[in-house]
Amino acid sequence: MLKIKEKINFDCDVLVSGGGPAGSAIAYHLSKLGLRVIVAESEKFPRDKVCGDAVSPIAINELHEMGITSSNIFRKANEITKVGLFVKNDHAIVNLVLPEHLPYHARIIPRIELDNAIFETAKKVGTEFLEQTRVLKYKVLSNKVITTLQQEQKVFDITSKIIIGADGSRSVVRRLLRKETFDEDYQLVGLRAYYDEVKGPSDRMDVYFIEDNFPGIYWFFPEGESGANIGLATLSKTFPQKQQQVKKLLTDHISNNKDISARIGNGKLRHKIEGWPITFYDAKKEVTGNRVLLVGEAAGLINPLSGDGIQYALLSARWASEILKKCFEEDDFTTENLQPYKKILDKELGYDLAFSNLIVHFPRNKSLLPIWMKAVDILVARAKNDQKFGEIIVGISEGTFPSFQALTLDFILKILLQGGISGSNYFLDMKKQPSDFIEDGSLFWKSAKQILSEISHDRRSNMEWISQIGKKIVNVSKYAIKSTKD
Ligand SMILES: Cc1cc2nc3c(=O)[nH]c(=O)nc-3n(C[C@H](O)[C@H](O)[C@H](O)COP(=O)(O)OP(=O)(O)OC[C@H]3O[C@@H](n4cnc5c(N)ncnc54)[C@H](O)[C@@H]3O)c2cc1C
Known part of the structure; x- marks a missing residue:
C-alpha cells in the first residue's frame, strides 16, 4: 500500500528559546544557512544581564567572525592587557599574552551593549525575534516540536523541526529535557x-x-x-x-x-x-534529545574556575550550527544524529571543564580553609616572581590556556601539600620549587599529616568531600586517557 507522508506546516525550521549570546549567535549561523529561525526572548532588547562583562580573546574571535569587531561598541570597548592577582598581604601584576591565532586582547563590554550587537547582527541575516515572549513548555512529536509561548496575556504555539535551549542558567528547555531540578x-x-x-x-x-x-x-x-x-x-x-x-x-x-x-x-x-x-558543566548530563539541543549556559557551559561563559556560549552556538546543517540536509533530528555535537563539546571543552571542576572541589572543604589560602598565597607569590608562571595562571582564568595543560594534578597536589605546612615563609622562598619540596620527605609527610588530621575532625562530611574528589579524578582521568589516544 502506498504510504502518504503527512504534509506539515512548520512555523519555522528552528525555534530558539533565549536571545543571549548563545541564542542570538546560533540564530545568526542558522539564518545564514537559509533556515527560518525564530528566537523567543522573554525580555526586550537592549536588555541587561548580570555579568562581569569580561569578553575573552576566544569570545572576541567568534565576534570577529560575525563581523561585530568592526562595530562601534567594539571600537570603544575597554582593552585589558594586564591582570592583578590580589591576596590579603600580597599581589602580582601579570601581563596578558595573546596566543598567535587570536586577533584581540580581552575587552570589558557591558552586556547590555554586547548582547544587543549580537541580536542586531542576527536580525540582519534574517532571524525573526519575538521579544517579551517566554517559552513555557515544548512537546516533541515524531515529526515536529510544538512549543507553547506566552507574550503578555496571550498564550500560543509555534511548530518547528527542532527547539534550541539557549535560555541560560535557569533554562526551561534543559529542565524539560533532563526532567530535573537544579543541582546545587x-x-x-x-x-x-x-x-x-x-x-x-x-x-x-x-x-x-x-x-x-x-x-x-x-x-x-x-x-x-x-x-x-x-x-x-x-x-x-x-x-x-x-x-x-x-x-x-x-x-x-x-x-x-x-x-x-x-x-x-x-x-x-x-x-x-x-x-x-x-x-556549570556536568558531562554526565544530556545536551541533546530528539529534536532538542542545548547551547551556552543552558548546557552548563561555564568554567567553574573563572565563571567565564560568553566564549563557550559563542563556540557552542557555532559548533551546534555545523552539526545542525547536516541534520537539515538529512532531515533527521534524532538524538543519534545530534550526538556529534556532544562529541565536539567533550573533545574541545570536556577535559578542561572536568579538570576545573575538580580544582574548585578541593576548597569546598571549609575546614581546610587555612591550607587553601596558603596555597593561593603560594600561587600569587610565584606569579609575582615568575612572569611565565603568572601568564599561565591568568591565561587559565582568561580561557586562553587549558587548565589541565598548565595545572597538572601532580603540581596541584604539591601546592596543596605546601599549603598544609604552617610557617609559610619556607614556601614563599621562591628559590624552592614544588619539586624541591616534594623531594624533602620529612616536610611532605608533616604536611600530609596536618591535612589528614584536619580531615578527621568531621569525618562524615569530609568522607563525602573525599568521595566527590575521587569521582572527579576518575572523570578527569577518562578525558586524559582519551586525549592520549586522539
Ligand atoms: C555575576 C556574573 C558574572 C559573570 N561574569 C562573566 C564574565 O566576566 N565573562 C564571561 O565570559 N562570563 C561571565 N559570566 C557568565 C555569563 O554571563 C554567561 O556565560 C552568559 O551569559 C551565557 O550566555 P547564554 O546566552 O548562554 O545565556 P544568557 O546570557 O543568560 O541568555 C539567556 C537568555 O534567555 C532568556 N530567557 C530565559 N528563559 C527564557 C524563556 N523561558 N523563554 C524565553 N527567553 C528566556 C533570558 O532573558 C536571556 O536573555 C558571569 C555570570 C554572572 C552571573
Whole structure:
C-alpha cells in the first residue's frame, strides 16, 4: 500500500528559546544557512544581564567572525592587557599574552551593549525575534516540536523541526529535557555592582582571593577611564543562605579591602547591586534529545574556575550550527544524529571543564580553609616572581590556556601539600620549587599529616568531600586517557 507522508506546516525550521549570546549567535549561523529561525526572548532588547562583562580573546574571535569587531561598541570597548592577582598581604601584576591565532586582547563590554550587537547582527541575516515572549513548555512529536509561548496575556504555539535551549542558567528547555531540578553541586552565584569615577589603570583587571569568600573571588573590571564592574562569584553550596548576607560580603569587601578601596577612591555606585545564578558543566548530563539541543549556559557551559561563559556560549552556538546543517540536509533530528555535537563539546571543552571542576572541589572543604589560602598565597607569590608562571595562571582564568595543560594534578597536589605546612615563609622562598619540596620527605609527610588530621575532625562530611574528589579524578582521568589516544 502506498504510504502518504503527512504534509506539515512548520512555523519555522528552528525555534530558539533565549536571545543571549548563545541564542542570538546560533540564530545568526542558522539564518545564514537559509533556515527560518525564530528566537523567543522573554525580555526586550537592549536588555541587561548580570555579568562581569569580561569578553575573552576566544569570545572576541567568534565576534570577529560575525563581523561585530568592526562595530562601534567594539571600537570603544575597554582593552585589558594586564591582570592583578590580589591576596590579603600580597599581589602580582601579570601581563596578558595573546596566543598567535587570536586577533584581540580581552575587552570589558557591558552586556547590555554586547548582547544587543549580537541580536542586531542576527536580525540582519534574517532571524525573526519575538521579544517579551517566554517559552513555557515544548512537546516533541515524531515529526515536529510544538512549543507553547506566552507574550503578555496571550498564550500560543509555534511548530518547528527542532527547539534550541539557549535560555541560560535557569533554562526551561534543559529542565524539560533532563526532567530535573537544579543541582546545587553545579551552581555558582554572582553579584555585580557598577561604579563611576573610579581610579587606576584602565587596562588592568583585578581579581581578589580573600578568606571570607573562598572558594570564590571578587573582581574589579574597568570599563574605561572611570567606570568599573565590581563583583563576586562563589559556589552556591558554600555561600551564605540569605541574600542580604551575600550583598554584605561584597559591600564589606569594597569598604574594608585596602587594594580595592584604593582603586575605587571616591567612586560612586551607579546602580543597585544585582545577583544571578551560574550553572556549570556536568558531562554526565544530556545536551541533546530528539529534536532538542542545548547551547551556552543552558548546557552548563561555564568554567567553574573563572565563571567565564560568553566564549563557550559563542563556540557552542557555532559548533551546534555545523552539526545542525547536516541534520537539515538529512532531515533527521534524532538524538543519534545530534550526538556529534556532544562529541565536539567533550573533545574541545570536556577535559578542561572536568579538570576545573575538580580544582574548585578541593576548597569546598571549609575546614581546610587555612591550607587553601596558603596555597593561593603560594600561587600569587610565584606569579609575582615568575612572569611565565603568572601568564599561565591568568591565561587559565582568561580561557586562553587549558587548565589541565598548565595545572597538572601532580603540581596541584604539591601546592596543596605546601599549603598544609604552617610557617609559610619556607614556601614563599621562591628559590624552592614544588619539586624541591616534594623531594624533602620529612616536610611532605608533616604536611600530609596536618591535612589528614584536619580531615578527621568531621569525618562524615569530609568522607563525602573525599568521595566527590575521587569521582572527579576518575572523570578527569577518562578525558586524559582519551586525549592520549586522539
Ligand atoms: C555575576 C556574573 C558574572 C559573570 N561574569 C562573566 C564574565 O566576566 N565573562 C564571561 O565570559 N562570563 C561571565 N559570566 C557568565 C555569563 O554571563 C554567561 O556565560 C552568559 O551569559 C551565557 O550566555 P547564554 O546566552 O548562554 O545565556 P544568557 O546570557 O543568560 O541568555 C539567556 C537568555 O534567555 C532568556 N530567557 C530565559 N528563559 C527564557 C524563556 N523561558 N523563554 C524565553 N527567553 C528566556 C533570558 O532573558 C536571556 O536573555 C558571569 C555570570 C554572572 C552571573
